[in-house]
Amino acid sequence: MPLASAIPEEVLYEILKLLVQQTSLSQTSVKALPSDIIAAALTCRSWLAVAHPLINQCLQRPFMSSAGLDLLELRRLHDLLLEARHLGLNYGEIIEDIDIIASKLWTRDVRSTSQESGGDKQGFADEVLESIASIMSMAPNIKALFFDFCDTDAFDIMFNDVIRLYSCLGPFCGNVQRLWILMDMSWKAWEYQLDCLLPHLTNLVHVEFLSGTPDIVSVRALAQHTGIERAYFHRTVMTNLGDCIAGWPNLLQLHITESYGYNSFGLLNTIGKKCPRLRGFTCGDTSYYRHYTPNSPINYYMAKIVERCPDLTHLDFSNNQRLDDAFLERAIRTGRALRRINISKCTNIRAAPGGMWASVREPWPRLEYLNIYACEKISREFVERVVPVCSKLARIVLPNHLEADAGIIKVLETQGFREHAEGWERVVGSGMAEDG
Numbered sequence: 257m258p259l260a261s262a263i264p265e266e267v268l269y270e271i272l273k274l275l276v277q278q279t280s281l282s283q284t285s286v287k288a289l290p291s292d293i294i295a296a297a298l299t300c301r302s303w304l305a306v307a308h309p310l311i312n313q314c315l316q317r318p319f320m321s322s323a324g325l326d327l328l329e330l331r332r333l334h335d336l337l338l339e340a341r342h343l344g345l346n347y348g349e350i351i352e353d354i355d356i357i358a359s360k361l362w363t364r365d366v367r368s369t370s371q372e373s374g375g376d377k378q379g380f381a382d383e384v385l386e387s388i389a390s391i392m393s394m395a396p397n398i399k400a401l402f403f404d405f406c407d408t409d410a411f412d413i414m415f416n417d418v419i420r421l422y423s424c425l426g427p428f429c430g431n432v433q434r435l436w437i438l439m440d441m442s443w444k445a446w447e448y449q450l451d452c453l454l455p456h457l458t459n460l461v462h463v464e465f466l467s468g469t470p471d472i473v474s475v476r477a478l479a480q481h482t483g484i485e486r487a488y489f490h491r492t493v494m495t496n497l498g499d500c501i502a503g504w505p506n507l508l509q510l511h512i513t514e515s516y517g518y519n520s521f522g523l524l525n526t527i528g529k530k531c532p533r534l535r536g537f538t539c540g541d542t543s544y545y546r547h548y549t550p551n552s553p554i555n556y557y558m559a560k561i562v563e564r565c566p567d568l569t570h571l572d573f574s575n576n577q578r579l580d581d582a583f584l585e586r587a588i589r590t591g592r593a594l595r596r597i598n599i600s601k602c603t604n605i606r607a608a609p610g611g612m613w614a615s616v617r618e619p620w621p622r623l624e625y626l627n628i629y630a631c632e633k634i635s636r637e638f639v640e641r642v643v644p645v646c647s648k649l650a651r652i653v654l655p656n657h658l659e660a661d662a663g664i665i666k667v668l669e670t671q672g673f674r675e676h677a678e679g680w681e682r683v684v685g686s687g688m689a690e691d692g
Contacts, residue, residue: 268306272296276314289329290314294336294347304345315350318402327380330387337394348394355402356388358421381417385424392428401429401457402436406467418449426456433461439468450474454481462486469493470500479503489515498526507531511538524557528564536570537561541578548604552578559586562594572598574627580604585612588619595622600629600653607638620646627653627679639664643671653679 263271275292293314297307340347392398405418435457437450450470454460454477461483467490470478475496478484486509489497493516501507501523510527527534539558558579562568563586571587571594573579579602591597597620599605605628607613614637623646628634632655639658643649644667652673658664673680 265302265306268303269310272303272307272310276310289326289333291329291333291336294333294340298336298340298343311347312350315347316352318353318355318400319351327384327387330384330391334387334390334394337391341394346394348391349397351395352397353400353402354392354395354398355404356421356425357404358418382420385421389424389428392425395428396431398429398432400434400436401432402438404438406438406440419452422449422453426453429453429456431459432457433459434464435460435462436464436466437468438466451477454478457481460484464488465490465492467491470496472496472499475500482506485509487511489513491515495519498523502526502530505530505533507534509536510534511536513538513540515540521553521557524554524561528557528560532565533567534561534565535567537565537568538570538572539576540574541576548577548580550580551582552580554578555580555582555586559583559590562587563590567593569593569595569622571596573602574598575601577603581606581608581611581613588613588616591620593622594620595648596625597623598625598627599631600627602631603633605631606633607635609635609637613638614641618645622648624648624650626651629653629655629679631655632657634658636661636664640667643667643673649682651676651679651681 272293275296276290290311293307293310297304297311337348403421451473454474460481463478463481463484463486465488469492476499478500479502482503483506484504485506487501487504487507488509488511490511491514492512497512498519501510510531524539527537554576555578558573559582562571568591571591573583576599579599584599584605584607587594613619619642623642626642626646626649628638634655636658639652639654640663643652652668654664668680672682674683
């Protein structure tokens with residue numbers, strides 16, 4: 257095509273960029289299905305060379321989102337990927353991140369589309385799933401899988417279709433390492449059906465649940481993946497979570513935020529006993545009944561996690577109203593590896609003067625970051641004791657009453673700290689031992 261190859265490369269590049277961009281008054285975003293740019297790349301060799309970085313850019317981003325439910329467009333993309341492969345261009349190998357807004361398969365828009373085309377909504381959804389699966393079959397390097405089930409309009413039919421969704425796509429997910437599940441809190445526990453998907457994910461190391469209640473069968477299936485290293489649970493009802501974590505001896509990172517359960521002590525005990533390699537732990541108040549009781553057992557179980565996990569470096573127990581000095585006194589003795597501690601808004605931690613915590617000769621020797629913001633009962637003696645001794649401490653965030661304490665400010669400035677937008681930061685070269 258002499259006319260096509262005659263276009264200057266810089267001009268052609270700007271033209272091809274229009275095929276991968278949707279421009280509005282406020283933003284520019286890349287289209288979910290890059291059929292147009294792949295079709296343009298197959299025009300001739302010169303176009304292929306110019307389009308190649310744009311194709312990489314498209315396929316390396318989260319793929320197959322809500323815009324990917326046009327059945328004709330899905331089939332077109334499949335045919336283009338197949339044609340490119342026949343030419344020695346394995347574009348499918350670039351795809352690593354698959355996002356499925358699953359609820360879109362059964363929404364009103366899909367029902368309208370299927371009815372307009374003379375079909376039924378179930379048959380249309382099956383055809384879409386088969387088309388997605390055919391594309392995934394040419395993408396052997398898929399590393400991340402995201403399922404979004406949040407669409408109340410689809411609930412009445414989706415409950416019966418989750419198994420078919422997983423069984424259709426699961427066989428092509430053997431290399432998936434990261435799994436995200438987003439569900440509405442109104443989903444019932446037995447509707448996860450993860451036991452139909454997880455056997456295919458043999459290389460799974462990262463799981464993330466956003467809302468919902470994993471059922472016992474799904475939890476048992478998750479527990480079979482002993483290679484899990486990172487787990488995140490946000491706004492999740494964790495009644496059976498301990499059974500799941502008990503099967504993860506290699507867990508390195510665990511985040512439990514805005515979640516609750518009826519056996520929080522049992523969960524924390526399991527974490528302390530079954531996750532000896534844990535390096536980072538974030539946990540809010542996990543009790544269903546959240547009220548403060550002095551010397552609550554939660555202090556013991558939280559401190560036991562610090563004691564039993566010798567590699568624990570990052571600890572975030574912010575906004576936990578049930579923690580008090582009983583936890584602090586244990587954690588300050590045993591947390592030898594801790595580098596970042598966030599106990600902000602733990603309003604019942606006082607660090608009372610003369611307490612057992614004050615007798616520790618070398619508290620937190622590796623500590624670099626300490627956040628005690630909104631700990632309005634914490635004593636000034638705690639800061640006076642910790643700051644001079646923790647030589648590697650680089651930043652500290654104070655509660656308001658200590659921010660207004662001239663004596664504390666003098667202690668910080670003497671140790672080389674200067675006020676920063678986010679707390680107090682030690683100036684480099686002020687005597688703090690550097691630690692890369």
